Amino acid sequence: MDSASMDTSAKQKKTSNKKKVAIVGGGLVGALNTSFFAKRGFDVYLFESREDIRSAKVVKGRSINLALSHRGRQALKHIGIEEKIVSMGIPMNARMIHSLSGARSPIPYGKKGQYILSVGRTNLNKELLTAAEAFPNTKLNFDHKLLDWSPETGVMTFSGPDGAEREFQADLIVGCDGAFSTTRKQFLRRSRFDYSQTYIPHGYLELTMPPRNGDFAMEPNFLHIWPRNTFMMIALPNLDKTFTCTLFMPFEDFEKIRTGDEVINFFQRNFPDSIPLFGMDALKRDFFQLPAQAMVWVKCSPYHLLDRCVLMGDAAHAMVPFYGQGMNAGFEDCLVFSEIMDLYNEDFAAVLPEYTRVRVPDDQAMAELAMYNYIEMRAHVNTRYFLFRKYLDNTLHFFMPRTIVPLYTMITFTRTRYHEAVIQWQWQNKVITRGLWIFGTISILGVSYYYLQFCPKKPHLTALQQLWKQVIALKWLTK
Template identity: 40%
Template sequence: MSAKPNIAINGAGPVGALLALMLAKRGYAIDLFESRPDSRQTNIYQGKSINLALSDRGWKALNAVGIDQEIRDNAIPMYRRVMHDLAGNLTTQPYGQEGQAIWSVSRSGINEQLITLAEQQDKVRVHFSHRLTQYNFDNNTALYLNDANQQINHQTDIMFGADGAFSKVRRLMQELPKQRISYSLQYMPTSYIELSIPAGENGEHQLDKNALHIWPRKDFMLIALSNPDGSFTCTLFMDLEGPLSFSSLQDKSQVSDFFHQYFADAMGLLENPVEQFMAKAAAPLCLVHIYPWVVNDAVALIGDAAHAMVPFYGQGMNCGFEDCRVLAELVDQYEDNWPEILAAYQLERKENGDAIIELAKRNFTEMSDKAGDANFLLRKKIEAEFQRRHPELWVPLYSMVTFSPDIPYKTALSVGDIQNDIMDQIMAMPNIHECWQDDGVYRHLFALANQRLS
């Protein structure tokens, strides 16, 4: 029996760390490289990391290596959205069925947990402050610069680029003269800054901790996710340029007026929002499409390096974790035949990556504009009731994406488009706001769904 190939992973974020853990448990020697210093010793995340929402796809991947409970101990379930209107009135919308939740996790916290768990594997070596500068695709040799500006050569058999939306591995792949690589990086008009709500005087949460709070304002929004220490991590999403944008708010007076006009009920909670706004540069959001993901049967992209998306479906990390789980299952299926593994991985994940990128882009409108709209909220109530009556026929799009890890993203996208057409017809029924609970509405919905979805 031939020896297992050595594997290098460039990027020790959550996806790279989980991939290292999964492959090490299958007997592979892993070198995990990270350009930044160890965040457990140096705070590299301050002001640069939005909280993440961990949902069932992510949990399934964590469960596959038996670490889900360790992660869950530092996560907070969010069972519902709470929308804050301009007057401070609250509207609540459950995320799914009874007991279903997405989970608020700190990006730095889960990253550090996963790195620690990976380091506990005998076959994992982690190299911090190693910046990839070159890669020889003919002999799979990487050239790194460490924090002492020393050059380090590392030869491997398989290389994974898990190094995020601005992946160095991906850029080096694109420079290969004989590779036909299609690529796009699209910056969104929307950017973001991170703000915070501190814990109360006794360490308590000052808002409902088991909800994701949204202040939807059509073209921009503020969200808040809870942390175990009683604080909330808040993110302001807004266009970088335009009449009302990060660029248009230039002085403290303008920023103060902006917050008091649009987020009045949050002003007593936010920690120095005006000063924080003035001190921080808005971070970009972008979409990445690339094909192929695999070069020479030996170098592959995973996570954001392959399919960076906007965060409005909360699926970026979940999708990356699913990449890891699917890859690990293919390792088992193809019994360590890496050309077959990587070909199957690319075939399986590329179209699903494209699908969730599209869904995430669409969901900004839902969160920032529709979330507080009466028609939208009624639409969701009707869908939930219909699912209760006919669970075998109708799973709402959000539930397919978030709570149904066995439904591929591409299926959720195509089925969701059909459901949207059907619900447009239902919402167009006369007096739907008054009669939505009538059995006739659900008989009509059943007929439409049975015709198009069965």
């Protein structure tokens, strides 16, 4: 056999040995993952239960705007589309806090030049699908609903566009099919699989703030927040100069608003500056277009089953949207899995358990932070102590950039592992608050000593008692 024939034979053998990867779910994480696996040379088959959103007249599903940050951008960079997606987003440099009086005050996210990007979910999903389809070793299958699959054989059963059942066998199944994952059902049939699903008592309702005189109705480069302690409204800018506004509120409060007049009364009490920006008639109409939607929190472990299946994105760790990390965490899942694939030479038997070991503590820490941030956004941003700590943390970070790093900076502008960021934050918080208490105590001691020793008129005892009460209050406040 000549050398040319041997080369051809070797290529055919290599092609025939290519492993098949099935991606279940054509949303953001599934579409991105298709490109990740295709880039490695696998034969990749994406299965999505819905129609192709790129040709759909009406796109069903969630439409909450997304905040793209460093982790997500690094994953997009890996497949070469970061700059394209960034060009489709709008930078948000800070939170813009709207007080009840209508006053606005910005709170920067980080240092100068650090920002997050407002991106539309649908357009991003379309771009990711198009990027995946550009690889010659991918096949996108729409209107294919997963019915069941076997962990032992990798045989999957789908209901196709015509309703007929079809089988497909994969070497690896990647479940990216959302919080109510069908792929995950096989995990639930096995022992030692931990799973919890929790609905929070708050829902969300989306409204659109139209352009005003052909331009944005508010400053575009901010994430606008109307914090009202037990509920809040936020607004993110869109390329068409609209804002997507989302009202987060307990369901029981939504249920109290039943008429257009009650909508206006509610907004006049809580968001009066927004009414002329929405338009009174539009607000009355749009508020009842759809009912308030629920938000679910999903935690599970492990993320893999045998050496045949792995869960990523919301299928593994659905979280509430208040830290803007749901999509970024899902995108980072793809990146972390790829990095582990490099370490273990694409050996699924070694890669999958290592992925679970590495990723579960990070995603669960992030899910906890997302709930914490809801309280911060709707209530803490109204307090002077919150603003003081933001200023203090940023100042300390400026002088000690490696020792003190604000939590938001670690989460949003670095790839510090989520659970390690939480540990670092807790340590920093303990050190800073203890330092504040010690400084306050020393200051009050000094003031007390000065007045008692050098002032001809001794201060009334109750004045010194009040000072000490403030120190004690500071100690409890900063715990």
